[in-house]
Amino acid sequence: MAGTIRLTPGDAEAPRDQWYVIAFSNEVTRAPRARMIMGDPVVLFRREDGSPVALFDRCPHRGMRLSNGGKIIDDNIQCNYHGLQFGPDGMCQKVPSGGPISNQMRVRSYPVTEIWNWIWIWPGDPDKADPALIPDHHELGLTDPSLHSYSGLMLEMQCNYLHAYENLNEASHVSFLHHGFIDTGNVAAHPFREEVTEDRVSTVREFKDEPVFPYARMSYGLKSDVVDRQLRLTAIAPTLTTVSERYQEKGVENPRELLVRLVVPVTPASHKKCYQFVAAVRTLPAEPAPLFEGLRAFLQEDQIALADVQELFDSLPPDQRIEVSVKADNPAWRTRRILENMIKNERASPAVATAT
Ligand code: FES
Ligand SMILES: [Fe+2]
Structure with a gap:
């Protein structure tokens, strides 16, 4: 059921299965940048090959923002609190203090695509993220x-x-x-x-x-x-x-x-x-x-x-x-x-x- 949809300015909902611009290209570098998309904090950075990455900006260990002092190492982002590293797919790649890496130790990864001078992000169902939908x-x-x-x-x-x-x-x-x-x-x-x-x-x-x-x-x-x-x-x-x-x-x-x-x-x-x-x-x-x-x-x-x-x-x-x-x-x-x-x-x- 669709239910009630609020579309009054001031209180309007937005469609989630859509592409939105999240940054200009030159705002996303090898240093993490924090943005928000539909209430989700996201951290943006680039892989070594220059392609952009967008991850949910909260370390699942003790809740630090990954953008808060996080470092980009190879294609990973290293949390600035206890040093856990997360890859572009959001999976934890390294726990410096050791022990097994739980499957829960992951953050959401968002589809992103770079066209012209800006980076587009898809906050909805990733299976529907078709770049051909971008104007x-x-x-x-x-x-x-x-x-x-x-x-x-x-x-x-x-x-x-x-x-x-x-x-x-x-x-x-x-x-x-x-x-x-x-x-x-x-x-x-x-x-x-x-x-x-x-x-x-x-x-x-x-x-x-x-x-x-x-x-x-x-x-x-x-x-x-x-x-x-x-x-x-x-x-x-x-x-x-x-x-x-x-x-x-x-x-x-x-x-x-x-x-x-x-x-x-x-x-x-x-x-x-x-x-x-x-x-x-x-x-x-x-x-x-x-x-x-x-x-x-x-x-x-x-x-x-x-x-x-x-x-x-x-x-x-x-x-x-x-x-x-x-x-x-x-x-x-x-x-x-x-x-x-x-x-x-x-x-x-x-x-x-x-x-x-
Ligand atoms: S809060 Fe991120 S490593 Fe501990
Ligand atoms: Fe105006």
């Missing part, structure tokens, strides 16, 4: 040789993942929360159309003869003062978002069409915390440092707002956590239905792995 990175633009792609900004969000996911896919707030920083104040009232497939919901706004807003002038390389602009937000289940802007220059010699896109997977770290891994795709090259500084400036406005929304939600009894939607929330409701179906389907399937 096509060429289609996202990340590995398209005709475009420039950049990675480098990770934001820890102190909110339930659905707040972050819906925020990224709801454009009307940019006219208010971001105070016209990334628009000329007209996005909220502008009509939109929806495009829906089995696993994605797009919200598209078309603007004709729009003045270029200051941030676009500063960082997008536009030469004209007026543009036709398409703003397309796409929610790709379970939690990846693309924010695509196409600008058609007008009134200049050799007008160009320029694409500026953010690709942002949201990862449920725990029930009340998530990560946003921000990548950028553009027609024109950019200097990564100022690019991500600019993005951080406005994404922090969401980060601060959503932490406050979550804190208030948590402080109130359920009967005061009222949520009333408007027309601009229709795409969010479609996305919730897709997530609901994903969770229903995985609950209906017989073999779901349990946490260590």
